[in-house]
Amino acid sequence: xxxxxxxxxxxxxxxxxxLPHVTIDPVIFGYHDQQLRILLLKWKGLNGWGLPGGFIRxxxxxxxxxxxxxxERTGLDDLFLQQFHVFGDSPYRLQERSAREFKxxxxxxxxxxxxxxxxxxxxxxxxxxxxxxxxxTTDFFTEGYxxxxxxxxxxxxxxxxxxxxxxxxxxxxxxxxxxxxYNLLPEKFTLPEIHTLYETILGKTLDQRNFAKKLVSLGLxxxxxxxxxxxxxxxxxxxxxxxxxxxxxxxxxIVHTY
Amino acid sequence: xxxxxxxxxxxxxxxxxxLPHVTIDPVIFGYHDQQLRILLLKWKGLNGWGLPGGFIRxxxxxxxxxxxxxxERTGLDDLFLQQFHVFGDSPYRLQERSAREFKxxxxxxxxxxxxxxxxxxxxxxxxxxxxxxxxxTTDFFTEGYxxxxxxxxxxxxxxxxxxxxxxxxxxxxxxxxxxxxYNLLPEKFTLPEIHTLYETILGKTLDQRNFAKKLVSLGLxxxxxxxxxxxxxxxxxxxxxxxxxxxxxxxxxIVHTY
Numbered sequence: 241x242x243x244x245x246x247x248x249x250x251x252x253x254x255x256x257x258x259l260p261h262v263t264i265d266p267v268i269f270g271y272h273d274q275q276l277r278i279l280l281l282k283w284k285g286l287n288g289w290g291l292p293g294g295f296i297r298x299x300x301x302x303x304x305x306x307x308x309x310x311x312e313r314t315g316l317d318d319l320f321l322q323q324f325h326v327f328g329d330s331p332y333r334l335q336e337r338s339a340r341e342f343k344x345x346x347x348x349x350x351x352x353x354x355x356x357x358x359x360x361x362x363x364x365x366x367x368x369x370x371x372x373x374x375x376x377t378t379d380f381f382t383e384g385y386x387x388x389x390x391x392x393x394x395x396x397x398x399x400x401x402x403x404x405x406x407x408x409x410x411x412x413x414x415x416x417x418x419x420x421x422y423n424l425l426p427e428k429f430t431l432p433e434i435h436t437l438y439e440t441i442l443g444k445t446l447d448q449r450n451f452a453k454k455l456v457s458l459g460l461x462x463x464x465x466x467x468x469x470x471x472x473x474x475x476x477x478x479x480x481x482x483x484x485x486x487x488x489x490x491x492x493x494i495v496h497t498y
Numbered sequence: 499x500x501x502x503x504x505x506x507x508x509x510x511x512x513x514x515x516x517l518p519h520v521t522i523d524p525v526i527f528g529y530h531d532q533q534l535r536i537l538l539l540k541w542k543g544l545n546g547w548g549l550p551g552g553f554i555r556x557x558x559x560x561x562x563x564x565x566x567x568x569x570e571r572t573g574l575d576d577l578f579l580q581q582f583h584v585f586g587d588s589p590y591r592l593q594e595r596s597a598r599e600f601k602x603x604x605x606x607x608x609x610x611x612x613x614x615x616x617x618x619x620x621x622x623x624x625x626x627x628x629x630x631x632x633x634x635t636t637d638f639f640t641e642g643y644x645x646x647x648x649x650x651x652x653x654x655x656x657x658x659x660x661x662x663x664x665x666x667x668x669x670x671x672x673x674x675x676x677x678x679x680y681n682l683l684p685e686k687f688t689l690p691e692i693h694t695l696y697e698t699i700l701g702k703t704l705d706q707r708n709f710a711k712k713l714v715s716l717g718l719x720x721x722x723x724x725x726x727x728x729x730x731x732x733x734x735x736x737x738x739x740x741x742x743x744x745x746x747x748x749x750x751x752i753v754h755t756y
Contacts, residue, residue, distance in 0.1 A: 261519055298616075298617060328554070329562075333560070
């Protein structure tokens with residue numbers, strides 16, 4: 241939504257096109273050059289930062305809605321968006337909003353029974369991109385955007401600090417069971433490359449020798465016969481994600497092989 | 499809900515008390531005596547089996563709603579219910595229902611714009627109990643219940659076979675990262691006891707020696723200095739879940755220690 245007319249129509253008639261009570265809130269992690277960041281939008285009117293969220297269309301598949309919402313709010317496309325949690329317990333999620341609050345924030349006159357004033361649940365999705373390789377475009381609700389370092393996340397509007405925390409915990413747990421980062425590394429990578437990626441995502445130092453041994457023994461990566469020449473006397477072996485073997489294992493519901 | 503009056507009121511006025519568009523559907527796994535089963539209810543009017551689901555109250559925390567719904571539909575209480583996925587992509591979830599369908603199934607006259615005819619999303623929760631230790635009581639919508647072996651799940655109403663499959667996959671993945679089964683085993687257990695539990699949940703044979711070694715090396719269980727005497731010359735060592743160490747690790751977002 242980019243014009244005041246579109247937004248006014250959304251506020252007044254949006255309940256005909258969208259399901260009330262449920263929003264989608266994407267947490268976009270950006271990795272580049274040993275930094276892990278999160279994309280936040282500066283909300284117009286609310287004077288604070290938030291996730292690029294939105295509502296689901298009445299007849300729209302949920303996962304398609306997640307992609308559309310992210311695209312409409314940020315211009316980002318073709319990300320691997322993964323659902324991770326529904327939020328419906330926080331004080332914010334139990335509360336309903338008011339016409340007064342709405343008028344103060346956006347200057348829009350609306351009636352007290354507007355569909356946007358009711359309680360919402362929030363479905364969290366996350367994705368991981370190289371933030372140096374994408375460009376962000378924003379919409380009517382947004383004054384600007386910023387990729388925030390995960391170690392310096394500001395207070396976010398609504399209950400979305402909880403959403404970001406849970407996304408980060410989930411990402412860190414899944415890093416050992418899923419080929420996370422396989423779109424952030426070259427198809428064939430060296431141990432130092434994946435080691436740096438994992439250290440950055442986990443936010444801690446990992447013993448390099450044990451790290452590689454574990455990833456191989458968990459079946460997440462495999463050592464190739466190839467080496468990469470990066471200088472005199474320096475030609476480290478290359479590795480590759482075991483994506484297929486991993487996906488087969490996931491279908492059987494088994495990651496570790498006993 | 500147990501009387502026709504309550505149900506009629508729910509159908510006609512339920513939108514004042516409940517959020518439309520979102521249901522909660524609990525998958526209750528029961529483990530006992532080397533069997534893994536799932537609790538299904540026989541729906542009155544629909545002639546088929548379903549999960550014990552229901553709607554969320556307008557001002558009710560989501561996780562509290564999950565416990566209430568399960569309790570109202572089955573009498574079960576105090577389970578560790580874990581949210582695992584929101585379903586909103588299946589053909590069933592994209593479809594809206596009709597007054598005619600409703601009249602045919604339940605004999606209730608309702609207007610075409612009834613709140614129950616709109617599309618719903620379904621939030622899946624699961625829990626694991628010893629089915630020999632709980633008793634089930636059902637409500638108006640239910641003709642009977644049955645604990646079905648997971649290897650013989652019948653076609654379930656709506657899109658709920660997908661819900662059950664996803665719950666089982668999630669349970670099987672989490673078994674290596676969470677102290678699953680810690681309420682199904684004695685506080686101190688032998689290796690054969692936990693080995694049988696894991697084989698049953700995973701639905702496959704596990705090498706006993708590697709199995710124990712892995713669980714210990716993952717930090718999920720620890721060997722105690724105690725032994726249990728179960729007969730002449732038979733006194734296996736006892737083990738315990740590393741629940742605290744595990745929960746600390748979960749908060750840090752790390753399961754494996756590199």
